[in-house]
Structures are given as structure tokens and as C-alpha cells.
Amino acid sequence: MRMRKKKNGPARMQACADYLLDSGQMEQACEGKELRIEIGCGKGTFLLESAEREPDVFFVGIERVFGAALLAAEKLREAQTPNACVMLGDVMSLSENFPAHRVSRIYLNFSDPWPKARHAKRRLTYRTFLAEYKKLLAPDGAILFKTDNVQLFEFSLQEFEESGFLLRNRTDDLHASKWEADNIHTEYEDNFSAKGFSIHRVEAYLD
Template sequence: MRLRNVPGARETIIESYFSIQEPKTYRGKWEEEFGNKNPIHIEVGMGKGRFILEMAERNPEINYIGIEKYSSVLVRAVEKTEEFEGKNLRLIRMDAEEIEEVFAPGEVGRIYLNFSDPWPKDRHAKRRLTSTRFLERYHHILAPEGRVIFKTDNRDLFDFSLEQIKEAGWILENCTYDLHNSEFNEGNVMTEYEEKFSAKGNPICRLTAFRHDL
């Protein structure tokens, strides 16, 4: 995926109150950064931030951390925070592969994966955020009752994800191939992509999964 450079993006991100510049220094200490012991929920690949900002506004008793790899995308989320008055949100520019270096074991209560890059070529399967490789990383940072919630309009990626969950020894808590016409749509917060794809008539797939140590 080739992204257009946004002049001044890095500077804008650095200057934001919500932006964390050295996230690895907070590993195991996020409650100190937020100033409370509220649950931590993260979104991996937050894009332009619509989802996580609305979640933070709806749930002030939960601390939210958005992760995005590209400055040219993250800066759009930073711009949206200008009207956000809460204190329960932080944004990080980082690669998801480093997630275990940023969060300690059991530190995260929920992980949201929304419309992740499908990496359609077979040789890139390990890069998919629902691959067994990433599920293992999530397992290390999730609390015992933690959950991963995944949404996509890409049926091939969704089917791949279901296979990976089984292979990784995770438990599928719930699953739907048409979120907006299911019982799980109540309270659903749409992302920019979700609104775009659903407007075209694309059904949205969603699953929730967890893993208990045996």
C-alpha cells in the first residue's frame, strides 16, 4: 500500500497531547500514564481514528490506546482529537510487531482489529493481524479474560482468521457474517471503512475470540 506523504505530519503528531513518543518506556506502567487503574483497550491499525475516538467518548471509564504504523494516516486521527475533551485516550505511531515491547503480560483487556490490511498474497500471510503469529503476541499481553474483536468486509480474510483462531488454540466466542443485521450490531461503532463498505452493500463480518491457558 502506497500512502501519500503529508507535510508536517510527524511534527503535528509529536506536538499532540494524546501522542506517545516513547511507548516502550510505558510497558507495565500505563496506569501511571493515565493516572488510574481503569481497563486498557487498544485498537491495532486505528487508521484515521473515528472508531477509537468515539469509543473513548462513550466509555470514559476505559483507557484507549490507538496504534497506527503510518504518520500520514495517524495525523488525521490527531487532528480529530482537537475537539476531544477526555483524558482516556493515547495514540502511538508504531509497528504492531513490537506490541509485546509496549504492553506487559496481562496489561490489555481488549484488542480491536478493524478492517485490517488483508495482505492477499499467500507469501504475506504471516503479516495479517489475525495470523497465528500475531495471535500469540496478543495472548501474551491480554488479561486472563481478554478478548480480540475483529471486523472486516473481506470474506477471504475472515475465513482465514477463523482457521487461524482454531489453529492457535483460541476459543471463538461469537461470529457473524452480517454484523449490521445481527444481534451483535447493538452498540456497534463504525469505522470510516465500515461506513464506506456497508454503503456499497458489502456485509460486514465480525468475530470475538479469547484464549485461556490450559
């Protein structure tokens, strides 16, 4: 995601300090609630709506781009959302930041496709990342993945299966499917959908 340098970044960050948390603060804020995370939450539209729909669940958006994380945190602050926060950081440090087997859902929404074969290991559904997600997921946990990118989708299905995940509720046209009724659109989703791309979605379970 391309982002201009944010004007007044430090001051704005300070203003939404209650929503831009580190791992210790996040654990406190979560208070034993069911925990779900979105990796690469962008500007936070999905995060906010998810939290509003499910007040008994705590949602954490992980985002490595400062400008996007800031916008997401500002969105949560404006809505005074009590059950969500943003963590500025990279997927690589997940297991340092979350207790083992505590997360019930990991959302991967429109992850960067990294189309070149030599960059396959950077895709967030590459097997080394899946191994990290397994450490976080509760026994009945799942990864919910959606993308407009057919090549990334096919690659991911294979990675999920080879990593021992069980695939359920797959669709190659989410917006025309029965799952659309509960689907929360992301910024990229609306963008790609408006351009005529159909949206692929699958749930990958540990068990």
C-alpha cells in the same frame, strides 16, 4: 492506507503531543484503568467514539502510518479526549510497549487482507501475531475482529482456533445482527458497507 505526506507534519505532531504517546507516557496516562488497544486505528474514528462511550477505560490506537496516526491524534485533541491516545508504531513491537497480560480487548478492524497466499504471514491474524497478542491479553481478554473480506475472515477463524482461542458471537452480517446496536462503525466499515459488502465479526477469547 495510502497517505500523502502531511503538510507541517512535525509542527502538527508537536501540537498534539499529549495524544501521540510513547509506551512510558501511555502507562502513566492509563493510570490503572482498564486498557484496550486497536491495532491499525487509521484516522481514529473508532478510537474516539469508543473512548467517549466508555470513559472509565483507556484506549490506545496503534498505527504505523505517520499521516494516519497524526490525524487520529488530532481528532482526540480536538475532542479533548482524556482517556485515549495514539502510538505510532508497528504491531511487531507490541510486547516491548505493553506490560504482559494487562490488555482486556484488542480490536482488529478491517485489517489489511494481504490476499496473496505468499503474504499470509503478514495478516494481523496470522498465528505468530496471535501468539504476541496472547502475551498482552489479560486472562479474560479477547480479540474483537471485524472485516468485509470473506477470505480473511475464514483464514482468521482457522488461525484463532488453531491458536487455542474460543470463538463467540460470530456473525456474517453484523449490520443486520443484534450486535449492531452497540457497534461503532469505522471509516473502512462505512466505505465497504456502502459498496454492498456485508461485515463479518467474531470475538476470540483466551478462556
